[in-house]
Amino acid sequence: xxxxxxxxxxxxxxSGGRDSMALLHGLRAMGFRHLVVCHLDHGLRDxxxxxxxxxxxETAEKLGYRYLGATAQADVEAKARxxxxxxxxxxxxxxxxxxxxxxxxxxxxxxAHHADDQIETVLLNLLRGTGSAGLGGxxxxxxxxxxxxxxxxxxxxxxxxxxxxxxxxxxxxxPFREDASNQNTEHTRNRIRQKALPRLRKLFGDAxxxxxxxxxxxxxxxxxxxxxxxxxxxxxxxCDPLRAMPxxxxxRTVLRWLREHxxxxxxxxxxxxxxxxxxxxxxxxxNLPGGWHARRRTKLIFLERTP
Numbered sequence: 001x002x003x004x005x006x007x008x009x010x011x012x013x014x015s016g017g018r019d020s021m022a023l024l025h026g027l028r029a030m031g032f033r034h035l036v037v038c039h040l041d042h043g044l045r046d047x048x049x050x051x052x053x054x055x056x057x058e059t060a061e062k063l064g065y066r067y068l069g070a071t072a073q074a075d076v077e078a079k080a081r082x083x084x085x086x087x088x089x090x091x092x093x094x095x096x097x098x099x100x101x102x103x104x105x106x107x108x109x110x111x112a113h114h115a116d117d118q119i120e121t122v123l124l125n126l127l128r129g130t131g132s133a134g135l136g137g138x139x140x141x142x143x144x145x146x147x148x149x150x151x152x153x154x155x156x157x158x159x160x161x162x163x164x165x166x167x168x169x170x171x172x173x174x175p176f177r178e179d180a181s182n183q184n185t186e187h188t189r190n191r192i193r194q195k196a197l198p199r200l201r202k203l204f205g206d207a208x209x210x211x212x213x214x215x216x217x218x219x220x221x222x223x224x225x226x227x228x229x230x231x232x233x234x235x236x237x238x239c240d241p242l243r244a245m246p247x248x249x250x251x252r253t254v255l256r257w258l259r260e261h262x263x264x265x266x267x268x269x270x271x272x273x274x275x276x277x278x279x280x281x282x283x284x285x286x287n288l289p290g291g292w293h294a295r296r297r298t299k300l301i302f303l304e305r306t307p
């Protein structure tokens with residue numbers, strides 16, 4: 001936390017769960033007096049969600065912090081956008097953060113992700129099929145842009161294990177809310193936490209946790225280096241220079257281009273669709289999420305969107 005001055009204002013996302021409540025109280029104990037507590041009710045657990053919001057608001061008031069709360073319907077949002085509920089909820093959170101950033105004129109947001117979250121994320125991304133960016137897991141700092149609003153997500157607890165957080169909460173009797181959905185093994189992350197990781201630890205020992213964390217650190221550094229080689233995106237991609245690139249750089253160039261143009265959730269499939277346009281015997285147009293499509297014309301690849 002040395003990089004953060006207790007005299008500055010920061011936003012902090014607090015769900016009401018053990019981890020975010022621990023972070024909130026921990027920052028208060030470290031002298032952070034200018035936090036703004038941000039809580040989004042995703043509207044997925046009815047009264048339980050409202051109880052979460054009440055606890056967060058009451059705690060913010062008790063600690064002397066401003067509180068910014070909002071409600072949403074993540075299931076409705078996900079259906080409207082053709083996304084999973086998890087992805088829809090993430091979009092809503094980021095939009096909520098952007099509103100908080102605008103209203104408070106503060107571009108730094110603390111999140112409570114910790115080391116065990118990182119281990120689960122690395123394994124989850126491995127199962128989904130990903131490159132070094134995904135296997136690097138979450139970063140200590142993640143710059144984001146929502147529309148014209150830019151901000152940074154900070155994860156100061158990324159090096160702290162879940163057990164240490166639980167011990168801290170118990171020692172100081174910090175109130176928190178348990179999310180019953182965390183026990184639902186229909187969710188892949190919960191299966192990883194409750195079934196896969198315990199089994200792997202039994203087979204290979206607890207050192208496997210450190211192996212996952214070490215892998216994430218190595219791949220984050222390698223990914224940062226590779227990302228530095230990616231050219232800044234233009235409005236369109238020129239086919240001949242793109243063909244001349246090594247395949248790995250070609251993919252990263254297209255992926256960055258899609259992200260910079262706000263194509264929703266681009267990944268390997270979307271990247272490969274765009275790269276298929278380099279084949280002169282292949283399609284001249286491919287569909288992308290969010291009503292977008294990419295088209296090849298006169299040695300250029302450009303994006304269009306259905307009105």
